[in-house]
Amino acid sequence: MNKQQDQNKQDQQTDVSLQNMRRLLNMCNHKLKANTDEIEQLKLRIQILEQNQPDFEIKSKQIKQQKTNDFESIIKKARDQEQEMIDLDQQKIELGKAIISHWIDKGNCLKLEIEKNDKGIMCFIEESRNIFNTLPDELKQTLQKYQDGLEIIGRMWMRAVNTVNLNILTDQSVFSEQIKASLTYVEWKQLIENAKNKEDALHIIKRKLNVLGRNSYQIVSKINKLASKQQKNFFDYMNTSILPIIDGITAGKKQSQKAIESLKQKHDKHLSKLNQWLDTYLQLRLKLNSCLEKSEIRQMDIQIGQDVDYNCHEPTGTSPDKKLKNEQIKEVTLEGFEVSTHDNQFTILRNARVIVVKNILEDSEENDAQS
Numbered sequence: 084m085n086k087q088q089d090q091n092k093q094d095q096q097t098d099v100s101l102q103n104m105r106r107l108l109n110m111c112n113h114k115l116k117a118n119t120d121e122i123e124q125l126k127l128r129i130q131i132l133e134q135n136q137p138d139f140e141i142k143s144k145q146i147k148q149q150k151t152n153d154f155e156s157i158i159k160k161a162r163d164q165e166q167e168m169i170d171l172d173q174q175k176i177e178l179g180k181a182i183i184s185h186w187i188d189k190g191n192c193l194k195l196e197i198e199k200n201d202k203g204i205m206c207f208i209e210e211s212r213n214i215f216n217t218l219p220d221e222l223k224q225t226l227q228k229y230q231d232g233l234e235i236i237g238r239m240w241m242r243a244v245n246t247v248n249l250n251i252l253t254d255q256s257v258f259s260e261q262i263k264a265s266l267t268y269v270e271w272k273q274l275i276e277n278a279k280n281k282e283d284a285l286h287i288i289k290r291k292l293n294v295l296g297r298n299s300y301q302i303v304s305k306i307n308k309l310a311s312k313q314q315k316n317f318f319d320y321m322n323t324s325i326l327p328i329i330d331g332i333t334a335g336k337k338q339s340q341k342a343i344e345s346l347k348q349k350h351d352k353h354l355s356k357l358n359q360w361l362d363t364y365l366q367l368r369l370k371l372n373s374c375l376e377k378s379e380i381r382q383m384d385i386q387i388g389q390d391v392d393y394n395c396h397e398p399t400g401t402s403p404d405k406k407l408k409n410e411q412i413k414e415v416t417l418e419g420f421e422v423s424t425h426d427n428q429f430t431i432l433r434n435a436r437v438i439v440v441k442n443i444l445e446d447s448e449e450n451d452a453q454s
Contacts, residue, residue: 153281158271161288165265165295172262172299179306180258185425186313189378190252193317196374201244204370208237211363214356222350226360229339233363236331243324251316258309260302263295317422321380322433326420329371333418336364375420383419383435387412395419397434401441414438 215230274291278284343357383395388411391398404413419435
């Protein structure tokens with residue numbers, strides 16, 4: 084009996100174990116199936132990715148090529164802009180050099196003419212002094228102030244031919260700077276190689292072009308200042324040293340001629356000496372005219388009765404004249420001069436001073452004009 088019970092108990096335990104094993108097997112089979120499905124899904128996804136891999140590589144290459152093409156276009160445009168900027172600035176520099184050279188050449192020419200005529204001018208002054216000393220005291224007394232004027236002209240001329248003053252004409256402005264050569268393709272490429280996109284590259288290019296432009300501007304600005312200085316030196320010398328001498332000759336001749344006219348009848352036996360003395364002004368002016376002509380400096384051609392031109396005429400007063408119209412020139416009180424420029428044009432060296440006509444209408448004429 085006990086044996087039978089033990090056997091039954093053992094059988095029951097075996098059944099339980101078998102059932103547990105079956106459940107475990109079912110669970111394993113279920114997990115295995117799930118893993119198999121996952122594996123199949125992964126295989127399918129890998130297959131899809133492998134099929135799409137060529138398209139992805141193509142698109143990636145296309146994007147990379149597009150970026151390269153964009154950068155190539157940007158670099159080409161940047162180099163074109165830089166070269167255009169360099170060419171334009173180089174033209175300005177060459178123009179500045181031409182202007183400097185023009186005024187140096189003109190200064191050398193004027194200096195040469197002044198040195199060549201130096202002795203001749205001083206001889207005329209001395210000759211006038213000798214003639215003056217042979218005149219009777221009455222004539223000396225009348226002409227003394229005009230002879231003093233000639234002596235002043237002589238001293239002005241000596242200052243004009245002073246080496247220090249003359250050297251102002253030929254002092255050369257030193258200019259050795261040059262615009263740097265344009266950047267190479269490799270340099271531009273290195274500049275934008277870390278750019279994130281086209282917009283970023285354009286921004287980098289713009290900043291670089293601005294820097295290059297500022298550097299070139301400084302060089303162009305410097306040569307323009309040197310050219311202006313060279314011209315100013317010439318103008319200053321003419322307006323402070325030579326033109327005042329011409330003004331003195333012109334005014335002296337006009338005034339002394341009137342004085343001699345009043346002396347002719349009473350001192351006719353000294354008329355020859357008076358004319359020789361008066362001829363000093365003409366000879367001095369001819370010498371100076373030679374200097375001006377060789378340096379391409381000319382006196383303004385102003386006719387009495389022509390309309391005033393405020394660009395080159397400086398009105399210093401008005402005067403009525405019924406023979407002329409308002410705003411016409413009645414008298415030239417100071418000669419004006421022009422000088423040639425590097426481009427074969429003429430620019431104003433000094434404005435002419437003039438008296439301009441201003442007629443005052445009578446009451447009846449004014450009423451007629453208003454009506």
